[in-house]
Amino acid sequence: xxxxxYRDLYALRAAGMTGSEIRALFSVLERPEVIxxxxxxxxxxxxxxxxxxxxxxxxxxxxxxSGGDPLGYGMSDGVPALxxxxxxxxxxxxxxxxxxxxxxxxxxxxxxxxxxxxxCDPGDLVLTEAPSYVGALQAFQSYQVEMRSVATDxxxxxxxxxxxxxxxxxSEGRRAKFIYLVPTFANPSGITLSAARRPQIIDICRRxxxxxxxxxxxxxxxxxxxxxxxxxxxxxEGIIYLGTLSKVFSPGMRVGWVLAPEPVRERLLLAKxxxxxxxxxxxxxxxxxxxxxxxxxEDLQIVRKVYRERRDTMADALDAYFPREARxxxxxxxxxxxxxxxxxxxxxxxxxxxxxxxxxxxxxxxxYPRKSDGLHALRLNFSYPSVExxxxxxxxxxxxxxxxxxxxxxLEA
Amino acid sequence: xxxxxYRDLYALRAAGMTGSEIRALFSVLERPEVIxxxxxxxxxxxxxxxxxxxxxxxxxxxxxxSGGDPLGYGMSDGVPALxxxxxxxxxxxxxxxxxxxxxxxxxxxxxxxxxxxxxCDPGDLVLTEAPSYVGALQAFQSYQVEMRSVATDxxxxxxxxxxxxxxxxxSEGRRAKFIYLVPTFANPSGITLSAARRPQIIDICRRxxxxxxxxxxxxxxxxxxxxxxxxxxxxxEGIIYLGTLSKVFSPGMRVGWVLAPEPVRERLLLAKxxxxxxxxxxxxxxxxxxxxxxxxxEDLQIVRKVYRERRDTMADALDAYFPREARxxxxxxxxxxxxxxxxxxxxxxxxxxxxxxxxxxxxxxxxYPRKSDGLHALRLNFSYPSVExxxxxxxxxxxxxxxxxxxxxxLEA
Numbered sequence: 001x002x003x004x005x006y007r008d009l010y011a012l013r014a015a016g017m018t019g020s021e022i023r024a025l026f027s028v029l030e031r032p033e034v035i036x037x038x039x040x041x042x043x044x045x046x047x048x049x050x051x052x053x054x055x056x057x058x059x060x061x062x063x064x065x066s067g068g069d070p071l072g073y074g075m076s077d078g079v080p081a082l083x084x085x086x087x088x089x090x091x092x093x094x095x096x097x098x099x100x101x102x103x104x105x106x107x108x109x110x111x112x113x114x115x116x117x118x119x120c121d122p123g124d125l126v127l128t129e130a131p132s133y134v135g136a137l138q139a140f141q142s143y144q145v146e147m148r149s150v151a152t153d154x155x156x157x158x159x160x161x162x163x164x165x166x167x168x169x170x171s172e173g174r175r176a177k178f179i180y181l182v183p184t185f186a187n188p189s190g191i192t193l194s195a196a197r198r199p200q201i202i203d204i205c206r207r208x209x210x211x212x213x214x215x216x217x218x219x220x221x222x223x224x225x226x227x228x229x230x231x232x233x234x235x236x237e238g239i240i241y242l243g244t245l246s247k248v249f250s251p252g253m254r255v256g257w258v259l260a261p262e263p264v265r266e267r268l269l270l271a272k273x274x275x276x277x278x279x280x281x282x283x284x285x286x287x288x289x290x291x292x293x294x295x296x297x298e299d300l301q302i303v304r305k306v307y308r309e310r311r312d313t314m315a316d317a318l319d320a321y322f323p324r325e326a327r328x329x330x331x332x333x334x335x336x337x338x339x340x341x342x343x344x345x346x347x348x349x350x351x352x353x354x355x356x357x358x359x360x361x362x363x364x365x366x367x368y369p370r371k372s373d374g375l376h377a378l379r380l381n382f383s384y385p386s387v388e389x390x391x392x393x394x395x396x397x398x399x400x401x402x403x404x405x406x407x408x409x410x411l412e413a
Numbered sequence: 414x415x416x417x418x419y420r421d422l423y424a425l426r427a428a429g430m431t432g433s434e435i436r437a438l439f440s441v442l443e444r445p446e447v448i449x450x451x452x453x454x455x456x457x458x459x460x461x462x463x464x465x466x467x468x469x470x471x472x473x474x475x476x477x478x479s480g481g482d483p484l485g486y487g488m489s490d491g492v493p494a495l496x497x498x499x500x501x502x503x504x505x506x507x508x509x510x511x512x513x514x515x516x517x518x519x520x521x522x523x524x525x526x527x528x529x530x531x532x533c534d535p536g537d538l539v540l541t542e543a544p545s546y547v548g549a550l551q552a553f554q555s556y557q558v559e560m561r562s563v564a565t566d567x568x569x570x571x572x573x574x575x576x577x578x579x580x581x582x583x584s585e586g587r588r589a590k591f592i593y594l595v596p597t598f599a600n601p602s603g604i605t606l607s608a609a610r611r612p613q614i615i616d617i618c619r620r621x622x623x624x625x626x627x628x629x630x631x632x633x634x635x636x637x638x639x640x641x642x643x644x645x646x647x648x649x650e651g652i653i654y655l656g657t658l659s660k661v662f663s664p665g666m667r668v669g670w671v672l673a674p675e676p677v678r679e680r681l682l683l684a685k686x687x688x689x690x691x692x693x694x695x696x697x698x699x700x701x702x703x704x705x706x707x708x709x710x711e712d713l714q715i716v717r718k719v720y721r722e723r724r725d726t727m728a729d730a731l732d733a734y735f736p737r738e739a740r741x742x743x744x745x746x747x748x749x750x751x752x753x754x755x756x757x758x759x760x761x762x763x764x765x766x767x768x769x770x771x772x773x774x775x776x777x778x779x780x781y782p783r784k785s786d787g788l789h790a791l792r793l794n795f796s797y798p799s800v801e802x803x804x805x806x807x808x809x810x811x812x813x814x815x816x817x818x819x820x821x822x823x824l825e826a
Binding site for chain 2: 004005006007009010011012013014017018019020039040041042044047048051052055056059069070071072073074105106107109110113116117118119120121124135138139142143177178211246250251252253254261263264267269270271273274275276277278279280281282283384
């Protein structure tokens with residue numbers, strides 16, 4: 001590696017920018033012999049046949065958006081019809097929102113970036129669950145924050161642990177800027193914050209003036225069990241809510257949004273303007289036309305049925321092919337299974353071997369602020385691969401895990 | 414305005430984020446009675462009829478990109494076929510580039526943002542022309558830089574002034590992070606850095622280890638005169654080159670790119686990943702399919718003919734309807750006329766009156782780091798409005814300017 005002649009020009013924050021272990025895998029995943037249980041793609045075949053119609057409608061001016069050129073620059077605050085339709089979508093979850101409180105973004109990831117940009121000075125404290133969404137860690141850490149994690153259990157964030165964490169921070173004379181949560185089907189753990197705890201968490205945050213970032217990509221992908229109200233449906237104060245059409249429609253359209261208190265939304269809008277002027281009016285209009293098409297519910301029912309079947313296949317294969325020490329918690333929705341292996345196994349070290357055997361996953365370390373955590377866990381995606389690929393992929397991975405475990409035990413012995 | 418309950422949570426940099434005076438105008442421009450000579454939109458009717466074909470090809474897997482799901486997540490470093498086609502496009506300008514040096518971005522604006530993010534610490538010095546592109550000022554200033562402008566004349570940046578500016582900075586014991594330039598048909602001035610000066614500027618920057626950001630959106634929109642080589646075609650060291658398909662294809666697709674030395678491109682890629690995971694593979698593939706269609710040159714010839722006619726209409730109308738003290742320099746390409754009015758007129762103060770008369774422009778102050786500059790200038794766009802709208806719009810604006818000038822002189826008398 002030659003020396004970088006520009007190395008003394010970078011900003012201090014550039015040192016804190018690290019690549020996602022998921023995205024680093026992407027080039028390997030192009031190889032046809034590799035079955036990928038990494039990534040977080042959806043099965044876009046389910047909606048693909050709708051897209052051509054939506055695009056045709058938009059290009060002929062018959063889309064869900066009257067006026068406005070899909071091919072020209074748009075307003076930074078997004079296509080008005082899309083904002084209104086997103087309010088309707090959120091209303092299904094009991095969230096009351098007005099279009100002027102919404103800012104469409106390039107996926108919810110851009111909302112995370114903009115939040116980092118307007119809130120985070122170097123050294124600021126940000127709270128999160130652990131494990132937590134890798135893209136959020138990247139976005140916030142790129143603004144040089146200190147991430148601190150709060151304990152979770154099977155019901156999600158532990159209220160007592162949050163209280164203690166905030167007391168600790170106060171005793172240090174510091175203050176956290178916000179807490180970042182994926183309360184429903186957390187990525188990667190699949191854990192849902194229980195309905196009973198939600199008002200408790202809101203109450204603790206309110207008493208401590210702690211802003212909540214509620215990232216909610218998976219609520220529409222619940223296959224079973226009772227739905228749990230979004231935090232934002234319980235209160236409209238002190239919460240910035242992030243949504244995305246990536247799991248409902250298509251990740252490749254890059255349509256996400258942020259629903260924020262008005263003064264915060266104003267700041268986010270200024271940051272958005274500097275970041276890219278505007279999101280594509282074309283993809284926003286295609287998405288709006290899809291939302292208005294009347295097919296969303298029908299398609300979501302297919303999505304839920306298909307993903308549920310894939311989740312079950314994956315869970316059964318875990319039982320069949322993995323050592324019985326491999327543990328998971330069956331999520332009632334979302335896209336992922338989070339698997340914990342015996343402590344003797346290092347999932348990051350094991351990845352090379354797995355790729356050789358034609359199977360990819362994401363090592364647990366990707367999801368922790370401290371890279372020494374999550375060594376024995378891995379994340380598996382069941383939304384993208386077919387049932388057959390899941391079956392074969394789990395067989396391959398199970399064999400690798402079994403082998404590695406035997407090897408490590410023979411070394412110990 | 415109620416107090417913002419979140420005001421003590423924002424990052425320091427949030428204070429430096431200001432809205433663009435152009436984008437603030439957008440809501441007014443929705444009113445049908447207003448003719449807009451503001452904005453920087455292109456005439457998308459010229460390519461609109463191509464889009465449906467390109468989209469259909471992409472959705473049926475017959476686009477210029479083999480493999481890869483247009484509807485799923487893409488790689489952060491962009492669609493490979495697009496990167497290769499962008500190399501071909503730049504080769505027309507004599508720029509030698511390899512696909513792995515290119516990072517597609519959401520318009521060139523995102524490249525400006527990412528450059529600000531990886532290079533700029535608070536208080537860093539950044540050099541630019543004055544006037545300069547408002548979006549670049551916003552992106553860099555949002556990272557708390559100090560912008561310093563270097564004098565230009567009719568041939569662009571003055572080499573002697575750059576030398577002096579760098580000597581001054583050195584004498585302060587400081588260093589500029591980079592110089593930002595739009596060397597060809599600068600926005601807003603329309604000025605092109607002369608062919609004779611280009612190697613001189615490169616030489617000065619090289620001797621002073623000053624990185625050049627060459628933003629080149631308009632090179633393909635030259636209607637007359639001899640083309641001038643891109644700085645990046647003269648050297649591949651010390652230059653980060655920004656391109657966009659916004660003026661060639663469609664602003665609404667948000668396809669831009671940055672061509673950077675490899676270590677810099679690596680850093681930009683990490684920042685891009687945190688910013689939005691990836692640009693839309695769908696719009697990237699549509700753009701790639703258009704570039705590969707064989708129609709680009711044919712369409713660009715129409716673009717040039719149409720814009721030239723509109724520029725001429727605007728220049729003629731300036732002669733016909735404006736006081737003779739109004740001055741401009743006829744650009745050989747690009748989208749804008751930069752008009753300087755007598756010192757007694759304040760174009761920002763005049764804007765309200767102009768909007769009442771049904772005509773919009775961008776006040777000159779938008780394009781200066783110091784808001785006390787550019788008071789007497791305004792930017793007019795001729796690429797978006799029709800010849801008839803330009804004629805009528807200039808008549809309205811000419812009347813406003815004439816009135817205001819008479820008023821101010823009667824007050825002086």
